[in-house]
Amino acid sequence: DGGITQSPKYLFRKEGQNVTLSCEQNLNHDAMYWYRQDPGQGLRLIYYSQIVNDFQKGDIAEGYSVSREKKESFPLTVTSAQKNPTAFYLCASSISQGKKAFFGQGTRLTVV
């Protein structure tokens, strides 16, 4: 089945450690996105990528980094510079930027 997969579903890390969240899609989509969601809030855009080897900052990119070495994969690294990393992280993809998006099931990151 085609789809977008995020792993793991739950992730715990100690403060000060970098952590990488996985996002893989087999939909042959060019565009991929990362969002952060805090309790009771909407989604905020962290980074997006229109094509392999290219990505742009969203509204809240500070403390995060991404790479897009393959079309299928868009991993997000939450660095120690992110002051409040505990959140629900959502990855999405679309056939091209601005088209209907498909979302993964999310990764809930807890930093202790």
Add this chain to the structure above:
Amino acid sequence: DAKTTQPNSMESNEEEPVHLPCNHSTISGTDYIHWYRQLPSQGPEYVIHGLTSNVNNRMASLAIAEDRKSSTLILHRATLRDAAVYYCILVNNNAGNMLTFGGGTRLMVKP
């Protein structure tokens, strides 16, 4: 970027129609109106989208005002499984635009 305004929450009774409003007074001529919904602890799912004409699909209907400054998502018969946060967003297919979400409307469905 053009923004949308939605009520924070709405209530509906099961098996009754639900009309979820969205205001987008600064919409541009090339902005599409997209609706997504998010169930608890899940990623959002696409519901429907349109440009100028009203649209229907198996999930919902989208009614777009003639001046395009507002739209309404219509669930014809609400079920308990429709309880979710509904997001109305404007999407421009030109390069440089992305999916920007607001706070959405939390729909509560009463049995």
